Amino acid sequence: xxxxxxxxxxxxxxxxxxxxxxxxxxxxxxxxxxxxxxxxxxxxxxxxxxxxxxxxxxxxxxxxxxxxxxxxxxxxxxxxxxxxxxxxxxxxxxxxxxxxxxxxxxxxxxxxxxxxxxxxxxxxxxxxxxxxxxxxxxxxxxxxxxxxxxxxxxxxxxxxxxxxxxxxxxxxxxxxxxxxxxxxxxxxxxxxxxxxxxxxxxxxxxxxxxxxxxxxxxxxxxxxxxxxxxxxxxxxxxxxxxxxxxxxxxxxxxxxxxxxxxxxxxxxxxxxxxxxxxxxxxxxxxxxxxxxxxxxxxxxxxxxxxxxxxxxxxxxxxxxxxxxxxxxxxxxxxxxxxxxxxxxxxxxxxxxxxxxxxxxxxxxxxxxxxxxxxxxxxxxxxxxxxxxxxxxxxxxxxxxxxxxxxxxxxxxxxxxxxxxxxxxxxxxxxxxxxxxxxxxxxxxxxxxxxxxxxxxxxxxxxxx
Numbered sequence: 256x257x258x259x260x261x262x263x264x265x266x267x268x269x270x271x272x273x274x275x276x277x278x279x280x281x282x283x284x285x286x287x288x289x290x291x292x293x294x295x296x297x298x299x300x301x302x303x304x305x306x307x308x309x310x311x312x313x314x315x316x317x318x319x320x321x322x323x324x325x326x327x328x329x330x331x332x333x334x335x336x337x338x339x340x341x342x343x344x345x346x347x348x349x350x351x352x353x354x355x356x357x358x359x360x361x362x363x364x365x366x367x368x369x370x371x372x373x374x375x376x377x378x379x380x381x382x383x384x385x386x387x388x389x390x391x392x393x394x395x396x397x398x399x400x401x402x403x404x405x406x407x408x409x410x411x412x413x414x415x416x417x418x419x420x421x422x423x424x425x426x427x428x429x430x431x432x433x434x435x436x437x438x439x440x441x442x443x444x445x446x447x448x449x450x451x452x453x454x455x456x457x458x459x460x461x462x463x464x465x466x467x468x469x470x471x472x473x474x475x476x477x478x479x480x481x482x483x484x485x486x487x488x489x490x491x492x493x494x495x496x497x498x499x500x501x502x503x504x505x506x507x508x509x510x511x512x513x514x515x516x517x518x519x520x521x522x523x524x525x526x527x528x529x530x531x532x533x534x535x536x537x538x539x540x541x542x543x544x545x546x547x548x549x550x551x552x553x554x555x556x557x558x559x560x561x562x563x564x565x566x567x568x569x570x571x572x573x574x575x576x577x578x579x580x581x582x583x584x585x586x587x588x589x590x591x592x593x594x595x596x597x598x599x600x601x602x603x604x605x606x607x608x609x610x611x612x613x614x615x616x617x618x619x620x621x622x623x624x625x626x627x628x629x630x631x632x633x634x635x636x637x638x639x640x641x642x643x644x645x646x647x648x649x650x651x652x653x654x655x656x657x658x659x660x661x662x663x664x665x666x667x668x669x670x671x672x673x674x675x676x677x678x679x680x681x682x683x684x685x686x687x688x689x690x691x692x693x694x695x696x697x698x699x700x701x702x703x704x705x706x707x708x709x710x711x712x713x714x715x716x717x718x719x
Contacts, residue, residue, distance in 0.1 A: 263294055263379055265292075268293060268360075271374065272286075274296075276302070284357045286575070289572070294359075295354060306345060308411040313438075316438050319438075330442055331444075351363075371526050385549065388554055388555075389551050389552050391554060405508065422506045424508045430592050433592060452480060454477065459605055469635070478501075483496070488504070552567055566585075567583065570582075591657065596633075596635045596654045597655070597657035599651075600650070618639070618642065622634050626689075627686050635654055638693075640674070640677075646673075647667040647672075663691060
C-alpha cells in the first residue's frame with residue numbers, strides 16, 4: 256500500500272531537506288543511511304530538473320541526433336521515444352520508494368518557513384535541528400518586448416514537443432542553445448541560434464571555434480553579439496527583430512538564456528535567510544545567514560551544475576550532522592558541453608589564467624597527432640594544459656569524448672597530480688587519453704632532449 260505522503264508523521268527531525276533534485280536526494284539519502292532522522296519535502300516529483308527536463312532528456316536527444324547524423328534515420332519522434340525510455344529507466348533510482356528504503360520520510364507538498372527554526376507543510380508545523388534548502392532553479396526569461404504574447408519553449412518544456420519543428424529559433428548561445436541547436440539541426444529542423452555575446456562566452460575561445468565550425472557544418476545559422484529587441488508574429492510564424500534591424504523568422508521558439516534560482520514562496524524572509532541576485536547567500540560551509548539552515552545546488556549563489564549540487568550535498572552532510580566541518584571548493588569542478596565535438600573544462604581557461612598571472616605556460620596537443628583520432632577519422636580538437644610553475648591551473652579539452660577524458664585532468668587541477676605525474680603515466684594505446692600525456696610531457700621533453708643532455712649522453716657512452 257502506498258504510504259500517505261501528504262503530511263509529515265512527526266513534528267521534529269534531525270534534518271529537513273526541501274527539494275528532491277540531485278542535491279536534495281544525495282543529502283537526504285546519505286544522512287538517513289548515517290542514522291539521522293530525515294524528512295524530504297518535494298512539491299512536484301523526485302529527481303528534479305536533471306532527470307525530467309535537463310541532463311537526462313537532453314543527452315538522450317543528443318544521442319538520437321548523433322544517430323541521425325550517422326544515417327540512422329532518426330527524427331523527433333524517435334528522439335522523443337529515446338528520451339522517454341531513458342527517463343523511465345533512470346526514474347526508479349530517484350523514486351520515493353527507494354529513498355524510503357534508505358530511511359527517508361518523503362512528503363509531497365510545498366514547504367514554507369514560518370520562523371528561524373520551523374516550517375509549515377501540509378498544514379503542520381515542523382521543526383528540525385538543521386535544514387537544507389535544495390529548491391533548484393527555473394528558466395531565466397529575458398525581458399524582450401512582445402515575448403509574453405507568444406508561445407515559446409524552455410529546456411523545461413522543449414522535450415514535450417509533439418511535432419518536429421520546421422524552423423526552430425533559439426535565443427541564447429550558452430550550453431542549452433549550443434547543444435539543442437545542433438541536435439535539432441541533425442534531426443532535420445532548420446535552426447537559427449541568436450546570442451547576445453559570442454557562443455559559450457565563459458569557455459576557451461579556441462575551443463569554442465572548433466564547436467562553432469561544427470554547428471555551422473551541421474546547418475545551424477548562428478547570429479552572435481546580437482540583442483533581440485522584440486518578438487512578434489503568431490504561433491507557427493514567429494518573428495524576432497534584432498536591435499540592428501535584422502529579423503529572424505521560424506515556426507517555434509526556444510529560450511535558452513540560462514537558469515535563475517528558485518527562491519520565492521518559501522518564507523526565507525521569516526527564516527532570516529539572506530538572498531542576492533545570484534541566489535541564496537552562503538558562507539564557506541554552505542550555511543545561510545541563518546546558521547541552522549544550509550543551501551545547496553542551483554538555489555544558492557554559485558555554479559549551477561548537477562555534479563556541483565552533488566558535491567554540495569556531500570559537503571553539507573558532514574557540516575549539518577557532525578561538528579567537524581568541510582569547506583566548499585569549486586576550484587577543480589569539471590564542466591562539459593555535450594555538443595559534437597564535446598568541450599570540457601576544469602580549472603581556469605587560458606584567458607582567465609592570463610588575466611590573473613603573467614607567467615603561465617600553455618601546452619597543447621592537437622588530436623590530429625593522436626593515433627586513435629586518426630584511425631576513427633575524427634581529428635577535431637585539442638588538449639590544452641595551463642600551468643603556473645609546477646601547478647596545473649586548468650585543462651581544456653575539445654574533441655570526441657572530451658567529457659570522459661577530463662576525469663584525470665581534474666585530479667591534476669585539484670593538486671592530487673602534478674604535470675610530471677601526467678607525463679609519466681602510461682596510457683593504453685591507441686586511446687584519445689594519450690593526448691593528455693603528450694601535452695603534459697612537452698616541457699619535460701624540451702629539457703630532456705637538449706644540447707646539454709646530448710653531451711651528457713655522449714660522455715656516458717665512453718664508459719666501458
